Amino acid sequence: MTIKLRNYLLVLLLLLAGAACKTKDDFEAFKEADYSLKSVDEVRVNGINLLEKKRAEDFSFGEAAVLFSAFSENKLNATSILNLNVDLGEEHKDRTMTVTQLKWQMLVNNEKAVSGVIQEAIQLKNGLNTIKVSSPVAFAQENGSSSLNSLLRIATMLHEDRSKAQVQLQIKPTVQTSVGPIELPAFINVIK
Numbered sequence: 001m002t003i004k005l006r007n008y009l010l011v012l013l014l015l016l017a018g019a020a021c022k023t024k025d026d027f028e029a030f031k032e033a034d035y036s037l038k039s040v041d042e043v044r045v046n047g048i049n050l051l052e053k054k055r056a057e058d059f060s061f062g063e064a065a066v067l068f069s070a071f072s073e074n075k076l077n078a079t080s081i082l083n084l085n086v087d088l089g090e091e092h093k094d095r096t097m098t099v100t101q102l103k104w105q106m107l108v109n110n111e112k113a114v115s116g117v118i119q120e121a122i123q124l125k126n127g128l129n130t131i132k133v134s135s136p137v138a139f140a141q142e143n144g145s146s147s148l149n150s151l152l153r154i155a156t157m158l159h160e161d162r163s164k165a166q167v168q169l170q171i172k173p174t175v176q177t178s179v180g181p182i183e184l185p186a187f188i189n190v191i192k
Contacts, residue, residue: 083131
């Protein structure tokens, strides 16, 4: 019986080692992948569709009040539909990965302006991924409150020639592995 038990344990250890190797390979493939945001189909902040707004006059008084109040308290919540392309390369094209948490941040001229955390599980695969996400949106803080400078930098960037402003969108995923969730050690540039 002891020999049988030892053999079962050996087989179990080999299976676990094989699964850990595949997980490590998947993890490395997604860590080294090229990410690019192809399009944004929807952006709602506290229920207001921002893609329908081109200038300040497009906001009703009520919408402006809701957004100002939420900004003042740093309690903005965004929902978006994103089309994210993940290029794993030919040798990894059949891999998939579950992201259990996704930290993100937007930098304007190398200064963090906005950040958030997506807590929903997202399944990523090689190629185009259409993802519906919901995330709190936190503006960078100065003296304990939301930075109006961050808001102004973003608003100015959206209405001016974008070539004048350097914008970066970065993500830092936590991925599900056979040994549990693992967070990537550094942010990945999605838009440079």
